[in-house]
Amino acid sequence: MEIAAIIIAAVAGLGVGVGGIFAYNKRNENGGKNKADDLIRKAKHEASEIVLKAKKEAGEISEKSRHEESEHRREWKKTENRLAERETALDNKLDQIEKKSEKLVKQEKEIDELKNEIRDIRTKQQDKLEKIAGLTKQDARDKLIQMTERDIKRDLVNLVAKEQKEIQHDVDETAQSILLTAMERMSSEVTADRTVTALKLPDDDIKGRIIGKEGRNIQALQRATGVDILVDDTPGMVVLSSFDPVRRQVARYALERLMKDGRINPSSIESAVQKAEKEIEKEIVRAGEDAAREVGVVGIPREILHLLGELKFRTSYGQNVLLHSIEMAHIAGMIAEEIGADKRITKTATLLHDVGKAVTHKIEGKHAEIGAELAKKYGMSDEIVHAMAAHHNDIEPTTPEAVIVKIVDAISAARPGARNISAENFAERMRDLENIATSFPGIDKAFAISAGREIRVIVEPHQIDDLSALKLARDIANKIEATMSYPGIIKVNVIRETRAIEYAK
Numbered sequence: 001m002e003i004a005a006i007i008i009a010a011v012a013g014l015g016v017g018v019g020g021i022f023a024y025n026k027r028n029e030n031g032g033k034n035k036a037d038d039l040i041r042k043a044k045h046e047a048s049e050i051v052l053k054a055k056k057e058a059g060e061i062s063e064k065s066r067h068e069e070s071e072h073r074r075e076w077k078k079t080e081n082r083l084a085e086r087e088t089a090l091d092n093k094l095d096q097i098e099k100k101s102e103k104l105v106k107q108e109k110e111i112d113e114l115k116n117e118i119r120d121i122r123t124k125q126q127d128k129l130e131k132i133a134g135l136t137k138q139d140a141r142d143k144l145i146q147m148t149e150r151d152i153k154r155d156l157v158n159l160v161a162k163e164q165k166e167i168q169h170d171v172d173e174t175a176q177s178i179l180l181t182a183m184e185r186m187s188s189e190v191t192a193d194r195t196v197t198a199l200k201l202p203d204d205d206i207k208g209r210i211i212g213k214e215g216r217n218i219q220a221l222q223r224a225t226g227v228d229i230l231v232d233d234t235p236g237m238v239v240l241s242s243f244d245p246v247r248r249q250v251a252r253y254a255l256e257r258l259m260k261d262g263r264i265n266p267s268s269i270e271s272a273v274q275k276a277e278k279e280i281e282k283e284i285v286r287a288g289e290d291a292a293r294e295v296g297v298v299g300i301p302r303e304i305l306h307l308l309g310e311l312k313f314r315t316s317y318g319q320n321v322l323l324h325s326i327e328m329a330h331i332a333g334m335i336a337e338e339i340g341a342d343k344r345i346t347k348t349a350t351l352l353h354d355v356g357k358a359v360t361h362k363i364e365g366k367h368a369e370i371g372a373e374l375a376k377k378y379g380m381s382d383e384i385v386h387a388m389a390a391h392h393n394d395i396e397p398t399t400p401e402a403v404i405v406k407i408v409d410a411i412s413a414a415r416p417g418a419r420n421i422s423a424e425n426f427a428e429r430m431r432d433l434e435n436i437a438t439s440f441p442g443i444d445k446a447f448a449i450s451a452g453r454e455i456r457v458i459v460e461p462h463q464i465d466d467l468s469a470l471k472l473a474r475d476i477a478n479k480i481e482a483t484m485s486y487p488g489i490i491k492v493n494v495i496r497e498t499r500a501i502e503y504a505k
Contacts, residue, residue, distance in 0.1 A: 157466040199238045199252055202259065207231050209264045210238065210255070220266040224273040225251040245313035246284070250276045284309035291322060295329040297348050301378040308351070310358040321354050324412050328353070332408045341400040342383070349387035350405050352380075368392045393481060410489065433490070436479050440472060454491040455480075461498045469494045 130136055201207065211218045211231060218229055226247045230239040238255070242248045253276035258264050261272070288309030292300055300308075311322040329351040336346040356363075356371030363370050372389035376382075383401060390397035391405045430448040433455045437446035442463035447456045457476065459469060473494040480490055 153467065157470075160467075160470060199240060199255055201236045201238060203236070206259060207238070210258075212264065216266060217264050217269060220269045221251070221254070221273070224270055225254060227251040229255075245315075246280060246310055249313045250280050253279055284312070287312040287322060291326050291351065294326060295333070295347055295351050297329070297344070297351055300348065300352070301380075303378050304352060304355060304375065304380070307355040307358040307374065311354060314357055316354075316357070321357055325351050325354055328405075328408045328412045331411060332404050335404050335408065336401065339400065339404075341404060345381070345383045345387065346401045346404050348380075349384045349391075349401060350408060352384070353388050353391045353405055353409065355388075366392070366394060368394050392485070429484070432484060433480065436483065437476055437492075439479075440476065442468075442472070450491075452490065454493060456493045456495060458495045458497070461496050464496055466496065469496045 130140075209217070210221070210229070212220075218231065221227075222229055226242060226244065227250075228241040229251065230241060232239070240248050240251050240255075242251070250273065254269070254272040257272045257276060258268060261268065284306060286309070288305035288307075291308055292298070292305060308322070308325070311325060312320070314321040316324070329347045332350040333343050333347045335341075336343045352375060353371065354367060355374060356365075356367035356369070359370060359374075360367050368389055368391055372385045375388055376385045383399060386395075386399060387397070387402040387405045389395055390402045391409050393406070397403045397406055429452050433448040433452060434446045437443060437455055437457045442460050443457060444460050445458045448454070449456060455476070457472070459472065464472060473492045476494070477490075477492045480492070
């Protein structure tokens with residue numbers, strides 16, 4: 001196409017040139033012939049050059065086309081060879097797959113035949129075993145399950161006992177380390193002061209002056225203080241009796257002031273009681289503020305501080321309640337610091353945990369509940385209220401701070417010499433422990449030992465197995481917690497012993 005176009009262009013150019021010449025000759029008929037010949041020759045020469053150039057270009061294009069066609073043919077040949085090779089390879093793979101498929105089908109048939117053969121053999125063996133053992137398949141299965149259950153139960157008991165022993169060892173070691181560290185850092189008197197309820201007189205003659213003419217002095221004193229004054233034959237002693245420890249202390253201060261002054265009459269009694277009340281009030285406020293300052297607790301409402309100060313005149317089993325609370329707060333702060341609990345909440349709740357005892361003679365209820373209600377009434381936080389209410393397990397402690405208050409209360413109350421308990425109360429507590437243990441079925445004997453810190457329970461081995469012994473220990477501990485009040489902890493030790501006895505004759 002390109003060659004034809006070039007030739008057509010050359011011929012067209014030649015035609016144009018000749019046409020131009022004829023036109024020129026026609027316009028210039030009178031022009032020179034030589035000039036026309038020159039133009040013709042020039043046009044022919046140019047046309048010849050154009051034709052030669054076109055032929056040359058046509059040859060080059062033709063050669064290039066032939067070369068490209070040859071290259072394409074070689075590429076097509078290579079592609080055709082590759083396709084042929086791939087087709088051959090695919091044919092070979094298909095043949096191999098067909099052979100493998102036939103082989104697998106044959107193997108499946110053989111496996112099915114083997115399964116059927118094995119099933120027949122197993123059925124025959126099972127029939128023979130049933131005949132030999134005298135047991136059916138269901139009976140053998142039940143017996144195997146029973147044996148497995150027994151083995152698993154034994155392993156489970158051993159595992160539980162092992163894990164409990166390891167956990168208890170780790171827990172005891174960590175707890176002992178924390179508690180011993182806190183207790184070593186805390187230094188306080190072993191025996192706290194007791195509130196004085198008996199007033200010593202300088203001489204017995206003063207008794208008559210205290211009673212007064214027809215008993216008017218002692219009656220005026222009892223009306224003003226609300227305290228019963230017992231003047232008996234005990235030499236040099238007057239007993240003050242009242243459920244309110246503050247009133248008892250007011251009566252004591254008033255009598256001491258009257259005996260020191262020497263004038264005992266209704267008017268002087270009234271004046272002495274008023275001065276004693278003011279003095280006791282100041283002492284109460286000062287005691288509450290000093291306790292909070294010593295422990296390092298701030299922000300306690302004045303009403304709660306006043307109740308805290310009243311605990312100075314209150315004892316529990318011979319232990320001064322305010323000193324007990326201060327001691328507890330110091331230990332609780334150390335433990336809270338060791339385990340990462342909130343130190344402020346812990347120390348505040350511990351210091352105030354017994355404020356309910358200041359008003360138990362006025363308000364009915366347990367002192368833990370009363371103290372928590374008063375703390376809530378005067379705006380203490382919920383965490384502090386909860387810790388105060390839970391320190392005797394009246395409610396379940398759910399925060400680390402509440403658990404610490406409960407623990408340090410037991411530590412402070414249970415240390416040697418902290419409290420005075422009568423022999424009758426001690427014996428009664430020991431009997432209660434043994435009665436709680438023997439109230440459960442399957443118990444042979446129960447012994448309260450270690451001053452009531454441990455109860456050993458011996459069970460009937462044919463009624464209580466090892467797994468039931470673990471549950472029994474927990475049930476006894478739960479009942480002790482629910483029905484008894486005691487400082488510290490009580491260890492429940494359940495003992496199961498199996499003896500095999502035979503006689504050789």
